[in-house]
Amino acid sequence: MERTREDEVRDRMADIAGDDPGPAERALIGRLIRSFLDKTPRGVDQLAVLLRGGDPDMLREHAHAMKGSASNIGAASLARVFAEIEQSAREGVVPDPDVMLGRVACEQALVHPVLEKIAAENA
Incomplete structure (x- = not known):
């Protein structure tokens, strides 16, 4: 059976907070996820700049x-x-920005609702 994005996130949160988190651990989960959701758009914007700018070293570090x-x-x-x-940047290759940003956007569209759901459960 294939693991879902929700399975992956829930398993990671259980690694962090345990299988039966108390109020403090639940608050931590909510903060971690909210922080990721808040910071990721800016990070992806910077990734776009670096993909289009063609600097493999800076791209590698940011990715x-x-x-x-x-x-x-x-x-x-x-x-x-x-x-x-x-990995591409490590090899000195800047991958196609449109392709990679499209893949990032697709994954974000799939995982962000899962993250929102889990954050809301742990608010």
Whole structure:
């Protein structure tokens, strides 16, 4: 059975807060997810600038940071897209901006509702 994006996020939150989180842990989950949702649009905007600017070193560093943020909250599919960008940049190749930004947008559209739902449950 294939794991869903929701499964991945919930498993990661259980890693952070335990299987039966109390009020403090639930608040932490909500804050972590809200922080990711608040910061990611700016991060993706910067990613777009770097993809279009063609600087592999800066792109690699930024994609690495974005990958870490996505991984930290369990958005594994989104993290994989950032990892691909990072790897390309590490190899000195700036991937096609439209293709990569399209993939990022698609993953965001799939995972953000899951994150919103889990954040609301932990408000």
